[in-house]
Structures are given as C-alpha cells and as structure tokens.
Amino acid sequence: MAEAGTAGSDKRPTGRTKIATETKTLKVGDAAPDFTLRAHDGRTITLSALRGQRVVIAFMAFAFSGT
Amino acid sequence: MGITCDAVYSLKAWAEQLGITSYPFCSDFWPHGAISRAWGVFNEEIGRPERAIIVVDAAGVIRYIDVHQLREVPDEAEIAEELGKLES
Numbered sequence: 001m002a003e004a005g006t007a008g009s010d011k012r013p014t015g016r017t018k019i020a021t022e023t024k025t026l027k028v029g030d031a032a033p034d035f036t037l038r039a040h041d042g043r044t045i046t047l048s049a050l051r052g053q054r055v056v057i058a059f060m061a062f063a064f065s066g067t
Numbered sequence: 068m069g070i071t072c073d074a075v076y077s078l079k080a081w082a083e084q085l086g087i088t089s090y091p092f093c094s095d096f097w098p099h100g101a102i103s104r105a106w107g108v109f110n111e112e113i114g115r116p117e118r119a120i121i122v123v124d125a126a127g128v129i130r131y132i133d134v135h136q137l138r139e140v141p142d143e144a145e146i147a148e149e150l151g152k153l154e155s
C-alpha cells in the first residue's frame with residue numbers, strides 16, 4: 001500500500017490507494033438508488049428530492065473515529 | 068452529505084464538534100447499513116461503510132465513484148473537477 005503524503009505546494013494528496021471506481025452494486029452511469037435518511041440536524045433527507053442538484057455523498061466509517 | 072451507520076444522536080454530537088452546518092450527516096443506523104449495503108459499500112465483517120465518495124448528477128445518475136482506504140484524504144480537487152463537468 002502506498003503511503004499517503006502531501007504534494008508540495010498544492011496540498012493534493014499523493015499516493016492515495018483508490019480501491020475501486022465502482023462499488024459491489026453500482027458503477028458510473030447507473031441510476032442512484034433512492035433513499036430517505038434522518039440527518040443530524042433533524043431533517044429527513046430523500047435523495048430523489050434533490051433532483052436538479054449535483055450531490056456529493058461521502059460514506060464514512062464511524063463518527064469521531066477520524067476516518 | 069455524509070452517511071455513516073451511527074445513530075443520529077452520535078452524528079449530531081459529531082457535527083457540533085466539527086462545526087458542520089452546510090451539509091447533513093445522515094444516519095444509516097437502522098435497519099443497520101441498509102443504504103450502505105444497497106450502494107455496495109457496506110463492510111459485512113466490520114459492520115460499517117467503506118470510505119467512499121460518490122457524485123450524483125442533477126438527473127440522479129452516478130457520475131463518479133472513489134472507494135478508498137480509511138484515513139486517506141479524498142482528493143477534493145478531483146471531486147471539484149468532476150462536479151465542474153456536470154450541469155448544475
């Protein structure tokens with residue numbers, strides 16, 4: 001596994017280990033499966049209600065874990 | 068938005084600690100990891116999602132997937148570049 005580092009002046013991470021550009025169920029070009037989830041601020045978020053906007057979804061391991 | 072399998076109460080405390088106000092942290096707590104599993108990023112051995120960034124365009128189509136190691140910083144420039152390619 002390559003070590004993550006920081007490139008000189010532009011701060012872009014280097015040596016990142018991109019595991020995959022698809023998931024076990026999805027690839028680029030697929031329709032995003034809809035979901036409705038509760039958010040930290042009390043809202044209920046439904047992905048399909050965000051049509052018309054670009055959405056970045058970050059799956060993360062655990063709160064407070066630094067990951 | 069962020070998605071974890073933590074309870075919403077944990078996410079609220081975490082967002083407050085980080086000062087997050089501009090985007091939601093969403094709870095995939097119960098049924099545990101159901102959305103993470105549907106999106107193919109659930110780690111069945113550990114019980115939490117893999118670290119992944121997925122960009123969805125305005126029509127609801129997936130345009131970018133980056134599954135990466137824990138503790139590695141996502142390449143924000145690359146994500147911004149992908150967003151720039153999409154119609155807003």
